[in-house]
Amino acid sequence: MATTNQTGGSRHTKGGRMKATSSRRAQSARTELRLxxxxxxxxxxxxxxxTGIRDISEAAGVAVSAMYYYASSKDELLEAVTRRVMEVLAASSEETVRDIDDxxxxxxxxxxxxxxxxxxNPRAAKVADHEFQALTGQARRDILRLRDAYEKVWADTLEAGVRAGVFTDRGNVARLALLQMATGIAHWYHPNGELDIARLCERFADMGLALMGASRDGRPLQVGDLRIPDSELLLQRVELSIEPRRKPTGV
Amino acid sequence: MATTNQTGGSRHTKGGRMKATSSRRAQSARTELRLxxxxxxxxxxxxxxxTGIRDISEAAGVAVSAMYYYASSKDELLEAVTRRVMEVLAASSEETVRDIDDxxxxxxxxxxxxxxxxxxNPRAAKVADHEFQALTGQARRDILRLRDAYEKVWADTLEAGVRAGVFTDRGNVARLALLQMATGIAHWYHPNGELDIARLCERFADMGLALMGASRDGRPLQVGDLRIPDSELLLQRVELSIEPRRKPTGV
DNA sequence: CCTATTTGACCAAACGATCGATAGACTAAT
DNA sequence: ATTAGTCTATCGATCGTTTGGTCAAATAGG
Incomplete structure (x- = not known):
């Protein structure tokens, strides 16, 4: 244990012409991302x-105080994670929905x-869902504002659909039910399961449309009848840099 | 602060004929429930x-060590809460579903x-949903077994419906989506909101049936077409003694 | 019924371990 | 020569848990 960062970049200017493995700035950025x-x-x-700060720094392979070089407190780490989740979620949905009227x-x-x-991004999503309540003060208010803005897009869409007679009016509980059922994906989805992400999204969109009683000309609407974003574009838009894609090396 | 339990039962046998406020056993049971x-x-x-054990005991109005008289550790408190949730949930659903075939x-x-x-029981439900992962060892395995048994009732019902041609086949994700969307109620529902519990249950049953594409003779099924449990019976069955119905007196 | 004894239900105080956070030294890249 | 980035070592506070006691209600003996 206690394998720390002792700046072990294999480089030597003296004699050999070997170029630096990477600049100091880049190293630092990588350490921050790793944290x-x-x-x-x-x-x-x-x-x-x-989670203790020692757990974090040990798993990231740095000393405790190195963590405090990048974040001024443990709370700030949580805030950073949560904020990025909400920002990417809001941005990707707004971008996707921007030029859709129906x-x-x-x-x-x-x-x-x-x-x-x-x-x-199941890990980051779970943190933003469950742990953000540990935030206090301004950070908490900021996150809540972001979440409310995100949910408003959903509310507007549902309202418009009800007004247009495309959806059954199920009140505000419909929005909460729809959001909740898809948020739960973060808890159980595994890419090696019965569905890849593209099919998962399709399935959930189908269930959501059915739940809202979506219909056109008296006929129930399915995803097959609609134009939905290409799955590659989707995956690119929801990319989140801080989502840990593998278990940290130090447990 | 530090208002503790100092056995203050206003009773005196000497002289007056005043009866005991309550037996020692009953007092003790009430303290345990309060904890x-x-x-x-x-x-x-x-x-x-x-949550610290000092938070708990102060809010319950007893000393720290009184808590350890009833529970041998903090984990045991969590286990007790979680287990009761799963037991009541499993029992009430099995009892309700016992004599329904369709x-x-x-x-x-x-x-x-x-x-x-x-x-x-939103508080207890949230604990069982979010915090049970803090359990380890046998306690954790027990809870997971209870949860799996509960989910199996759902899985069997959905399978039967698909086989009978009543539901659209949406795979296992449908079960998870249905459970998740209703579990989320614990996070947002307030009895003074737009729906009372009876109407809330109806609404969710409707959404669930729609999500599964429930139909009979080619016509979509709604709750109105079905026999569902009386709301008073429902509320009686889901009664949970450990759900805190008001904020503890000490914070 | 009265009294002596046991015991159930608590309390205050303290334990070592771990918590989040800081101080100050060191090192290598700029 | 400077400084960004990391280290080791340590701080006081708080953590979950235990110890040793107190006191009144319950119980037993007369």
Missing amino acids: LRTACWLFSERGFHG PAERLAALIAVHAAFHAR | LRTACWLFSERGFHG PAERLAALIAVHAAFHAR
Whole structure:
């Protein structure tokens, strides 16, 4: 244990012409990202309060104080993770929905983005869902504002659909049910399971449309009838740099 | 602060004929329940690791060591809360579903029970959902076994409905989506909101049936077409003694 | 019924371990 | 020569848990 960062870049200017492995700035940026990813992993696994700063720094392979060089407190790590989740989620959905007018198509797209995000970034999503309540003060208010803005896009879409007679009016509980059922993906989805992400998004969009009683000309609407974003574009839009894609090396 | 239990029962046998306020056994049982409710409240509010035993005992109005008279560790409190949640949830759903054969009716009843439980016992439900992962060893395995048994009732119902041609086949993800969307109720439902519990259960059963494409003779099925449990019976079945119905007196 | 004894239900105080955070030294890249 | 980045070592506070006691209700003996 206690394998730390002792700046071991294999480089030597003296004599040999070997170029630097990477600049100091790049090394530093990589360390910071590694810390965020490690914190994200551990927060999702053990919860914010169940994770110590020693757990984080050891798993990231740096000393405790190195962590404090990048973040001024443990809370700031949580805030960083949560904020990035909300920002990417909001940006990707707004971008996807921007040029869609039809409410059913909008809803299908929103569900697809939401599902893709939670399937692709389960750890970060879980942290943002469960642990953000550990935030206090301004940080908490900021996150809540972001979340409210995100949910408003859903609310507007559902309202428009109801007004247009495309959706059954199920009140505000429908929005919460739809969001919740797709958010849950982060808890159980595994890429090696019965569905790849593209099919998962399709399936969930179908379920969401059915739940809202989406219909056109008296006929129930399915995803097949609609134009939904290409799955590669989807995955690119929900990409989240701080999502840990493998277990941190130090446990 | 530090208002403790100093056995203050206002009673005196000498002279007056005043009867004992309550037996020692009853007092003790009430203290134990108060501790469980307080722990449940705080776990749901701050998480298991975010709650200290001093927080619990102070909020319950007893000394720290009094808590250890009833529970041998903090983990045991969490286990007690979680186990009771799973037991009541499993018992109430099995009892409700016992004499229903029709898959659509079964699903509607399952959703209604699940929704009622989470609306009526939101704090305990949140603890069982989020914090049970803090459990380890045998306690964790026990809880998982209970949860799996509960989910199996859902899986069987959905399978039966698909086989009977009543439901659209949406695979295992449908079960998870249905459960998740109703579990989320614990996070947002408030009895003074737009729906009382009876209407909430109806609404969710409707959404669940729609999600599964439930139909009979080519016509979509709604709750109105089905026999679902009376709401009073429902509420009685999901009653959970350890759900804290008011904020503990000490914070 | 009265009294002596046991015991159930608590309390205050303290334990070592771990917590988040800081101080100050060191090192290698600029 | 400077400084960005990391180290080791340590801080006081708080953590979950235990110890040793107190006191009144319950129980037993007369």
